[in-house]
Amino acid sequence: xxxxxxxxxxxxxMRLVGKNETGTVTAFDVTSENGGNGSAASPMEVFLQSAAAxxxxxxxxIIRKKRKTVTDLRIEIEGxxxxxxxxxxxxxxxxxxxxxxxxxxxxxxxxxxxxQDQYCSAFAMIKRxxxxxxxxxxxxxx
Amino acid sequence: xxxxxxxxxxxxxMRLVGKNETGTVTAFDVTSENGGNGSAASPMEVFLQSAAAxxxxxxxxIIRKKRKTVTDLRIEIEGxxxxxxxxxxxxxxxxxxxxxxxxxxxxxxxxxxxxQDQYCSAFAMIKRxxxxxxxxxxxxxx
Numbered sequence: 327x328x329x330x331x332x333x334x335x336x337x338x339x340m341r342l343v344g345k346n347e348t349g350t351v352t353a354f355d356v357t358s359e360n361g362g363n364g365s366a367a368s369p370m371e372v373f374l375q376s377a378a379a380x381x382x383x384x385x386x387x388i389i390r391k392k393r394k395t396v397t398d399l400r401i402e403i404e405g406x407x408x409x410x411x412x413x414x415x416x417x418x419x420x421x422x423x424x425x426x427x428x429x430x431x432x433x434x435x436x437x438x439x440x441x442q443d444q445y446c447s448a449f450a451m452i453k454r455x456x457x458x459x460x461x462x463x464x465x466x467x468x
Numbered sequence: 469x470x471x472x473x474x475x476x477x478x479x480x481x482m483r484l485v486g487k488n489e490t491g492t493v494t495a496f497d498v499t500s501e502n503g504g505n506g507s508a509a510s511p512m513e514v515f516l517q518s519a520a521a522x523x524x525x526x527x528x529x530i531i532r533k534k535r536k537t538v539t540d541l542r543i544e545i546e547g548x549x550x551x552x553x554x555x556x557x558x559x560x561x562x563x564x565x566x567x568x569x570x571x572x573x574x575x576x577x578x579x580x581x582x583x584q585d586q587y588c589s590a591f592a593m594i595k596r597x598x599x600x601x602x603x604x605x606x607x608x609x610x
Contacts, residue, residue, distance in 0.1 A: 329546070332544050333545070334540060335542075342541070344509070346510075346513045346517075348499070350508050351509075352508070352514050357490070367494050369518045372518040372521070373515065374473055376496065376511045377511070377515070378484075379475060379511040383482050386482055401476075403473050405470070412591075412592040413589045414592050414593050447555045447556050448515050450556050451593070451599065454596070456596055
């Protein structure tokens with residue numbers, strides 16, 4: 327499985343826009359203190375979010391395969407970066423909240439376990455890099 | 469340094485939208501074959517692009533610190549994923565092309581080296597995960 331993308335500079339500062347093989351775009355920028363215009367999230371913010379999204383989509387699939395209804399899935403993710411270059415993430419904490427009228431706490435916990443331990447490519451790579459990943463899960467009723 | 473984000477489901481399928489601390493949003497989706505609506509790039513496509521953007525912004529900073537003009541920066545990135553779960557990236561190839569009237573091939577090569585070997589957080593984590601990263605650099609005149 328090959329994934330390809332091309333990025334280009336999109337303003338006179340730091341904004342970069344990536345285009346994937348089907349032409350959909352993703353923008354990256356940094357705040358003015360970092361020389362950008364703050365028009366989009368920063369690369370390392372997006373890196374963190376891509377892991378949450380990768381894992382979130384696993385969870386959506388698993389919950390729906392159990393014939394449970396998903397009203398919303400909220401994922402709060404927080405990463406701690408090293409002070410020294412290259413400022414890697416040393417720890418990441420994830421809170422998964424499923425809003426569902428019928429899924430149980432057990433359904434949700436199992437879905438998160440399957441994503442974190444077996445399916446999520448991004449978290450697998452992040453963990454292999456040496457970053458500590460912790461997570462909690464919960465259910466809210468709509 | 470802490471980075472935080474919250475993601476929510478944004479349609480009845482797989483679209484997730486992340487919001488960073490300053491409120492800028494990043495969308496993730498998958499193609500219809502994967503249960504989505506193809507409204508945005510997939511999490512692992514964005515993961516790859518975030519590394520390219522992280523590194524690209526290092527390069528923009530370094531080239532500009534040398535008082536050279538950046539007309540464009542084009543980054544082509546290609547990742548090969550494992551066939552088996554969790555489908556991690558096993559190798560990534562990056563091609564950095566700087567469009568500049570005055571930067572030299574040497575300026576650009578050095579900027580890419582500094583990013584890849586010292587500054588880029590995303591590629592540092594990707595390499596630590598065991599993924600092989602290769603890159604080339606070039607200059608085009610505007």
